[in-house]
Amino acid sequence: xxxxxxxGGGLVQAGxxxxxxxxxxxxxxxxxRMGWFRQAPGKERAFVAAxxxxxxxxxxxxxxxxxxxxxxxxAKNTVYLQMNSLKPEDxxxxxxxxxxxxxxxxxxxxxxxxxxxxxxxxxx
Numbered sequence: 091x092x093x094x095x096x097x098g099g100g101l102v103q104a105g106x107x108x109x110x111x112x113x114x115x116x117x118x119x120x121x122x123r124m125g126w127f128r129q130a131p132g133k134e135r136a137f138v139a140a141x142x143x144x145x146x147x148x149x150x151x152x153x154x155x156x157x158x159x160x161x162x163x164x165a166k167n168t169v170y171l172q173m174n175s176l177k178p179e180d181x182x183x184x185x186x187x188x189x190x191x192x193x194x195x196x197x198x199x200x201x202x203x204x205x206x207x208x209x210x211x212x213x214x
Contacts (some may be wrong), residue, residue, distance in 0.1 A: 091201050092116040093188045099208030106212070110171040112159055112186030112205060120144070120164040123194050125201055126171045128182035128210075135185065135198060139171060142194040149196055154180075176212045185205040 096109040098155050121126070125140040139160035140149045159172040169186060187201035195201075 092122060092188050094188060094203055094205035096184065096186045096208040097204045099184060100209045101211045101213065104176060104212055104214050106176050106180055107172070107174045108176065108210060110173065110184055110186075110208060110210070112169040112171075114167040114169070114188065120162075120189040121169075121190060122203075123170045123191055124160070124162060125187045125189075125196070126160060126169075126199075127185045127187060127198060128180075129185070129207075130182040131181075133182075137196045137198065138184070139197055140194050141169065143192075147194045149194060151196075173210070176210075177212045178212045181210060181212050183209050 093115045096112045098099050102108055103167050126138040128138050129135040143159045145162045157175045162169045184209045186205040189201045190202040191195055
């Protein structure tokens, strides 16, 4: 089992950057495929980015491709989401998720473990 804690959210102006962190405790994060999801007010939780156990395969939602980068430091049991060129429509609560599956996935229901979320607000 793994526990996930996100940090790094906040208020930023459009065009700015933030880096979210997801610290994993319990079993080492290298045993899990990892994902970032977000939920805006009144909307369903949506896929943002996902990364394989070893970090070699990454997938992104079309809306963030070219602006966001997911990465992991298995030595620190931490996964990151670097967010650049932020837009007001990126405003949401961002969640980190983990699963023991072997193949990286963008499917929300495939992820077994979730963090509590961190708020990202982008002002125009």
